[in-house]
Amino acid sequence: MDAFFAAVEVADNPALAGLPLIVGAIPGTRGVVSTCSYEARRYGVHSAMPISEAVRRCPVAQFLPVRMSRYTAVSASIMDILGTFTPEMIRVSIDEASLDMSGTQRLWGSPDVAARAIKERIRESTGLTISIGVAANRYIAKIAAGYRKPDGLVIVAAGDEASFMEKLAIKDLWGVGSKTRERLQELAIHSISDLKAISENMLLSLFGTAAGSFLFKACRGIDPGMYSQSPKSRSMSTETTFELDVCDAETIDAVLLEMAMQLSLRMYEAGVSAHTAVLKLRYADFETVSIRESFSGPFTSSDAIHSAARDLLAKKWNRKPLRLIGLGLSGLGEQDGQGLLFDSGDCRIAKVERAVFEAGRRGLGSITKARLIGNVKRCAPHHE
């Protein structure tokens, strides 16, 4: 999708068409740009830029909050459409999918005809434009899709992979980020041709097995295997950045409780259990640390998650003001329900919690822990 969140906003409110549009954090807060329209990009605004900088660069923009549930709904209807073209569809993210169209020629025609049909169907149904890349492997197709945006269509014929890659800059390689780019610079590797001149063994020893082999394949247009594994869920987490750094232990504990409840609900809804808890802390100077612990049995209630989080906090937090706190669960597996066979204290709590979740789902009002009702105490702005 092209500038997906911004494009959905325009589709929902045509009066916004043609204006510089910035979807993301509310100006004046700690946060970043999520997506901006092509008009806003002309001012030098881009995704992940601090919202304060976006305001400086484009004060005339329309600033809109992220309406994630709306984008999720539009995304689902687009994915449904894509699924009618081939069952071999991989949803890569909320605004991106990869379609294996081999064997569909009799049904949908040649690659360019099929691609135009897909674009047309999505435009008809949602009013949105998309960019498509067509190639003999998913990796090249992905890069080709980003090669000409918006409303693009780039076809790389089989056999042309290597010459297509030659036209790109190192930064266009999907999977090469700022750190790798920096290291390549230091090694005097400035172009794809420079990179191709390095032997596989040299890349392996410089970057390690995974990254080395990835670089070797990617610059030659060989699919490094990005989408091969089934994308099953391995962890879930939640985090929050405070508007002002926080050092009050009670506040932090209340935030952890809230997060534990949220994670517990999400686990329940997903029908999974977890046996590892991860606590993430970010201090005022942006130093970020984490601590985790695995337990023999799975968590069965928010209280169990909360108490694990508390222990981890006690071990890791140096008492300096926190800018961010995060809580996560990993070691996710299918919920077998076994934990509930034993009538331990924790399981009774879990049963109560499930009843509360179900009540909430049936619209019986919102139930929360008494101690979460009230104000959050924060530090005064911290200067050093």
Next chain:
DNA sequence: TCTGGGGTCCTAGGACCC
């Protein structure tokens, strides 16, 4: 400029076992 939130995968080192 002052830096979100949700993820995935990889690495290096350590504990522990046979």
Next chain:
DNA sequence: TCTGGGGTCCTAGGACCC
């Protein structure tokens, strides 16, 4: 007294992506 080789699982941090 100084020491192997293979394996599993865990931990903390890092790179990257949308």
